Amino acid sequence: MGVRLDADHRVKGGRSVTSTMPREGRPAPDRPSPGMAGRGSARISAALWRRTWLRATLTLSPPLAWFLVIYLASLLVMLVTAFWSVNPFTNALEHTWTLANFRELFTGTYLSIIGRTIAMAAIVTVTDAVLAFPVAYYMARIATQRGRQLLFTAVLLPLWASYIARVYAWIVILQKDGTLSWFFDKIGVGPVNIGYSNVAMWLVFSYIWLPFMIAPIYAALERIPDSLLEASGDLGARNWRTVRSVLLPLALPGFAAGSIFTFSLTLGDFITPLLVGGANSNFIGNVIYANIGTANNLPFAAALAIVPIVIMICYLLGARAAGAFRSM
Amino acid sequence: MKKRTWGGGLLAVVSATLLAAGCGSAGNTSGGASGGGGTGLGPPPQADHAVPASVGKGEGKLNLIAWEGYAQPQWVRPFEKATGCQVSAKYGGSSSEMVSLMADGGGGQYDMVSASGDADLRLIYGGDVKPVNISLIEPWKDFHPFLKSPPFNTIGAKHYGVSLQFGPNVLLYSKKTFASKPQSWSVLYDQAHAGKITVPNNPIQIADAALFLSKVRPSLGITDPYELTQPQFDAAVTLLERQHPMVKKYWDLASQEISLFESGTTVVGAAWPYQTNTLIAAGSQVADTIPREGATGWADTWMLATKAPHPNCAYKWMQWITTPRVQAQQAVYFGETPANKLACPIMDQLQKGACAAYHANASESYYNTIKFWKTPLAQCGNGKNNCVPFQQWVSAWTRITG
Numbered sequence: 257m258g259v260r261l262d263a264d265h266r267v268k269g270g271r272s273v274t275s276t277m278p279r280e281g282r283p284a285p286d287r288p289s290p291g292m293a294g295r296g297s298a299r300i301s302a303a304l305w306r307r308t309w310l311r312a313t314l315t316l317s318p319p320l321a322w323f324l325v326i327y328l329a330s331l332l333v334m335l336v337t338a339f340w341s342v343n344p345f346t347n348a349l350e351h352t353w354t355l356a357n358f359r360e361l362f363t364g365t366y367l368s369i370i371g372r373t374i375a376m377a378a379i380v381t382v383t384d385a386v387l388a389f390p391v392a393y394y395m396a397r398i399a400t401q402r403g404r405q406l407l408f409t410a411v412l413l414p415l416w417a418s419y420i421a422r423v424y425a426w427i428v429i430l431q432k433d434g435t436l437s438w439f440f441d442k443i444g445v446g447p448v449n450i451g452y453s454n455v456a457m458w459l460v461f462s463y464i465w466l467p468f469m470i471a472p473i474y475a476a477l478e479r480i481p482d483s484l485l486e487a488s489g490d491l492g493a494r495n496w497r498t499v500r501s502v503l504l505p506l507a508l509p510g511f512a513a514g515s516i517f518t519f520s521l522t523l524g525d526f527i528t529p530l531l532v533g534g535a536n537s538n539f540i541g542n543v544i545y546a547n548i549g550t551a552n553n554l555p556f557a558a559a560l561a562i563v564p565i566v567i568m569i570c571y572l573l574g575a576r577a578a579g580a581f582r583s584m
Numbered sequence: 585m586k587k588r589t590w591g592g593g594l595l596a597v598v599s600a601t602l603l604a605a606g607c608g609s610a611g612n613t614s615g616g617a618s619g620g621g622g623t624g625l626g627p628p629p630q631a632d633h634a635v636p637a638s639v640g641k642g643e644g645k646l647n648l649i650a651w652e653g654y655a656q657p658q659w660v661r662p663f664e665k666a667t668g669c670q671v672s673a674k675y676g677g678s679s680s681e682m683v684s685l686m687a688d689g690g691g692g693q694y695d696m697v698s699a700s701g702d703a704d705l706r707l708i709y710g711g712d713v714k715p716v717n718i719s720l721i722e723p724w725k726d727f728h729p730f731l732k733s734p735p736f737n738t739i740g741a742k743h744y745g746v747s748l749q750f751g752p753n754v755l756l757y758s759k760k761t762f763a764s765k766p767q768s769w770s771v772l773y774d775q776a777h778a779g780k781i782t783v784p785n786n787p788i789q790i791a792d793a794a795l796f797l798s799k800v801r802p803s804l805g806i807t808d809p810y811e812l813t814q815p816q817f818d819a820a821v822t823l824l825e826r827q828h829p830m831v832k833k834y835w836d837l838a839s840q841e842i843s844l845f846e847s848g849t850t851v852v853g854a855a856w857p858y859q860t861n862t863l864i865a866a867g868s869q870v871a872d873t874i875p876r877e878g879a880t881g882w883a884d885t886w887m888l889a890t891k892a893p894h895p896n897c898a899y900k901w902m903q904w905i906t907t908p909r910v911q912a913q914q915a916v917y918f919g920e921t922p923a924n925k926l927a928c929p930i931m932d933q934l935q936k937g938a939c940a941a942y943h944a945n946a947s948e949s950y951y952n953t954i955k956f957w958k959t960p961l962a963q964c965g966n967g968k969n970n971c972v973p974f975q976q977w978v979s980a981w982t983r984i985t986g
Contacts, residue, residue, distance in 0.1 A: 342975070348687070348710065360979070365986040432849040451849060452833045531840070535831040538986050551787070551978035552680035 331565075338559035342552070349554065357559035366543070370563055373540045376454070377522035380461040381469075381515045387462070388469040388514065389507075395470075396477035411467050419464065423531050426460045427451065430532065453534040460532050461522050468517035476510025477503070512578040519571060523564050540564055629711030630890055631742055636899070639720055643894040646901055648673040649685050649697040651884070653918050654748075659910045667904070669897035679703035686712045690889025695898045698748060701736040701883050701957040702788060702974075708737075708744045713887040715742040720899055723906040723924055730951040731923040736958045737885040745887035746902045749911070751920040751942075752881040752954045753784075753792065754872035756855035756863075758845065769796045769875045771852050773823060778830040782844050782853035785834035787974070787981035788957055791880050792854060793820040793827075795955055799877040809880065809955055811964045817972040817980070824984045834985055838862075845870055857942065858919040874953055881954035915942055 304311045338357055341350050360366065395407045414422060429435045431451035441447045450456055480503065488498040526541025533539075540563055547557035575581070646669045648655055655673035664670055674694075676682035679702050686697050689712050699707055707713045718724055724732065724746060731747040738744070757766055761777075769792070772781055783789055791809040797819055798806035806816050832850050835841040841859050844850040846868055860872040886905060892898050904910060911922035912930035916938050922931075928945045931938040939945050964971040 365979075365983040369982075369986050427843070431843070431847045433847055449849075451847075452844075530836050534833055535828060535985065538982070543982055543986075546978065546982065549678050549680065551975060552684055553975060553978065 334558045334561060337555050338562055340555045342555060357556045360556065361559055361563065366560070369538050369543055370540060372454075372536075372538070373523060373564075374567065376457065376461065376539070377519045379458060380465065380522045381518045383458070383462040384466050384469040384518045385473075385511055385515065387466060388473050389511075392470050392473035392477055392510075393503075396474050411470050414464075415467055420527070420531075422464060423460060423528055426456070426463070427532055430456045430459070452532065454537055456532045456534070457528055457537055460528050461525070464528070465518040465521050468521065469511075469514035472513040472517075473507055473510040476507040476513075480506045509579045509581075512575040513581075516572065516575055520564075520568055523567060628708045628739060628742075628744070630708075630714040631740060633714040633890070635715055635717035636720070636895065637717070639899040639903075640896045642667050642669045642897045642900055644668055644670060644897070645894050646671045646696070646897040647694050647894070648901075649676050649682055649694050650674070651676065651698050651700075654698045654884075654914070656914070656917060658917070659905070659913050663901065663904045667897065667900045669894070669900060671901075683707060683710070683712075686710075686889060688712070689714075689891035692891045692893055694889050695892040695894050696745075696889060696901065697887050698884050699745070699887050701885075702959050704736045704744070704885055704887070705959040705961065707887060708739060712890055713744050714890045714892075715744055716746065716888050716899070716902065718743040718746065721746050721902050721906055723903070723908065723911075723926075726908070726926050727906075727923045728925055728948075728951065730948065731883070734883065734956070736883065736956060737887070745885040746906060747923040748884045748886055748905065749915060749918065749920040749922050750881060750883035750954070750956065751857055752874060752879045754855055754857055754860065754879060755875050756841070756845065756853050756860055756870060756872045758848070758851040759869040759871055760848075761851040765871070765873050766852070767876055769877050770800070772854065773827050773830075775830065777852050779832050780849070780851045781827070781831050782833050782835050782841055782850040783827075783831060784854055785836045785985065787977040788880070789854070790817070790820050790824065790977050790981065791955070791957070791960075793823045795880060796877050797823060808965060810958050810960045811966075811971045812960070813964070813970050814972060817976075821980050821984060828984055842866075856919075861919055861941070878953040878955060881956050883956045912938075915944060921946075 304314070337349075339353050339355070341352065341354050341356060342348065343350055361370075391407070391411070395404050395411075399407060427434075431437075432449045433447070434451060437447045437449060450459075484502055484506070485498055488502045493501065524541055526539055526545050529537045529539045529542050530545075540560060544557045544560050547553045547560065648671060650673045652675045655671060660671050660673075674685070676685060676697070679700050682697050682699055683703050683706050686694060686699075686707055687710075690697075697703075697707070697713070699713075727747060731750070733741070733743065734747060737747065755766060755769060755771070757771070761780075762771075771777060772783065773796075783792075790812075794806050794809035794812055794816065797804055797816075798809060801819070804816050804819055806812065812820065833840070833844060835844065835853075838856060838859050841850075841853060841855055842862055844853070845859070845863055846866065855872060857872065860870060863870045886902055888895070888898055888902075905914075906924055908924050908926035909930055911924040911927035912934055914920075915922040915927060916931055916934045919942060921942050921944050925944075928939040931942065931944055943950055960972060960974045960977055962969055962971055962973045
């Protein structure tokens with residue numbers, strides 16, 4: 257069907273090419289001419305067929321317009337807002353240019369919050385990479401077809417439950433006299449109380465974003481030809497050496513791609529700090545939230561929101577250098 | 585080779601971040617707009633707005649901005665039936681959100697807002713709400729005297745709305761830890777309870793610290809916890825910074841505090857009566873009290889938008905929401921104290937002991953222990969302009985909890 261349509265198209269296109277000829281002074285060919293409407297659409301498809309740039313423009317302009325208007329324009333508005341201020345009394349926006357918001361960003365409080373957010377994102381990324389590699393390796397290279405399907409389902413299963421429900425489940429596990437404390441008490445270690453702390457946040461983040469690390473590493477590992485590993489063995493490399501010199505470097509784009517997910521998702525989160533964080537757990541997102549919700553200080557919130565964007569741009573440049581996008 | 589690139593990438597990230605940071609701080613040397621000040625407080629912009637002498641025929645519609653739970657079908661449906669005014673309510677999540685929604689006098693869209701005391705002055709002086717003719721609201725004469733013309737919604741004898749309900753912020757404690765009722769807020773600043781304290785994650789909490797300081801350090805001269813000069817403000821912030829390492833969690837949601845106490849993670853904290861009631865109903869060994877220093881609290885007002893498109897329905901709503909029966913319904917539903925004195929017996933009908941539980945029968949002295957939330961402004965009540973405005977409260981709070 258597709259092929260036939262395509263052929264039809266071309267015939268029409270060809271015919272319409274000839275039918276435009278008279279304009280250029282040549283006599284019209286002696287052929288039964290199609291109706292006006294058919295002729296019009298034929299002319300359009302011919303024009304499109306000949307001009308690839310026009311085809312590309314028409315296909316891409318709706319999504320591009322969406323991207324420009326909805327996405328970039330809103331970012332631009334935010335960027336502009338960051339240079340305004342609000343009247344401390346009526347909370348009305350004052351459209352005078354000021355760098356005060358950015359100056360405020362570079363004071364101790366906000367630097368430490370930004371630092372904490374980046375550090376947590378980095379630690380969670382490393383944790384997930386370490387946890388994900390063995391799982392992904394087993395799935396990609398050892399498991400049977402059936403085992404792989406089962407593991408994939410198991411990895412993706414948590415994503416079927418809501419984020420909030422999973423975070424609340426962790427509150428039950430981690431809080432005082434919670435499941436974890438009960439377990440440690442039973443095995444004789446004594447009760448532990450790590451609920452509402454940065455350790456709790458680290459555990460919850462690492463758990464929540466793990467599937468986003470496993471999937472890309474799996475994809476990278478699956479692509480490595482067996483022959484490379486065999487060659488490594490033939491050349492005398494032991495297991496560890498093969499992992500270090502062949503597997504890991506070839507899987508690096510997978511790590512980089514996964515780390516983009518875990519890093520950016522942690523960087524932008526504010527719900528987990530709010531729910532399982534302790535007294536020292538403010539993230540960039542929480543301060544943005546407070547400035548919009550409580551203080552109604554949009555300009556400062558906008559200035560603060562630019563920070564994760566800048567961090568992610570840097571991160572993506574780094575990831576590109578590491579080859580994260582080479583296989584895309 | 586690849587490893588090196590990756591390392592280089594990370595290095596680039598770090599250096600670019602540092603570079604951006606460096607550039608940013610270096611580039612910001614011009615004068616700042618932070619800090620308060622501004623013009624002195626004259627009369628509110630809408631003070632001379634004429635008030636109606638009578639309530640006309642309803643316009644058939646009423647658009648409200650309300651706290652969740654303030655426009656429940658139990659009392660909205662009968663209102664709609666009685667007046668023909670169809671109510672649409674939009675829930676505001678915070679005082680600031682309400683102020684934003686009410687910008688430009690409600691924008692010709694909203695008629696009324698159930699504003700809390702910390703939003704009232706911002707709305708009044710922003711010109712977003714206008715005076716109402718209080719004599720048209722019949723049940724108002726049965727209000728507790730304290731809530732008839734409170735300073736947070738009445739300025740220069742003009743009423744910018746009608747009081748609704750109020751509640752105190754209480755000291756919640758576990759009976760297992762405290763054999764007897766704690767007498768002072770000092771337990772929240774006591775090393776003995778380090779790691780087992782919880783307070784609200786809200787800048788207005790600075791007022792609680794200031795209230796405590798006003799009693800224990802009279803030399804600071806704090807008379808109003810919402811009108812703090814820089815030294816008074818700094819003292820409150822210092823107290824809260826000292827408290828910070830002892831705090832287990834700054835709670836954002838009432839449900840968080842409930843689970844903190846249920847699990848025994850915290851044993852003492854600042855709370856609303858709602859949490860106490862919920863915990864006791866669930867069988868927790870907790871109680872609350874208003875310590876001898878007094879307490880802060882919240883008082884809500886239905887305010888009329890400057891550009892209200894349905895003013896007659898709005899007046900009918902104010903007349904309805906202040907009647908004893910509706911006052912009692914809302915008080916019991918939400919767990920707060922009604923403004924109308926006559927609501928007490930009806931509350932007991934709805935739920936045994938509700939009147940006493942929510943202090944609807946309490947004496948004048950009970951009200952006087954509560955310092956109601958209001959917007960901290962640069963303009964102090966004494967006519968001076970040297971108080972710390974709310975925006976600095978917010979950034980100080982970020983510093984404290986950061």
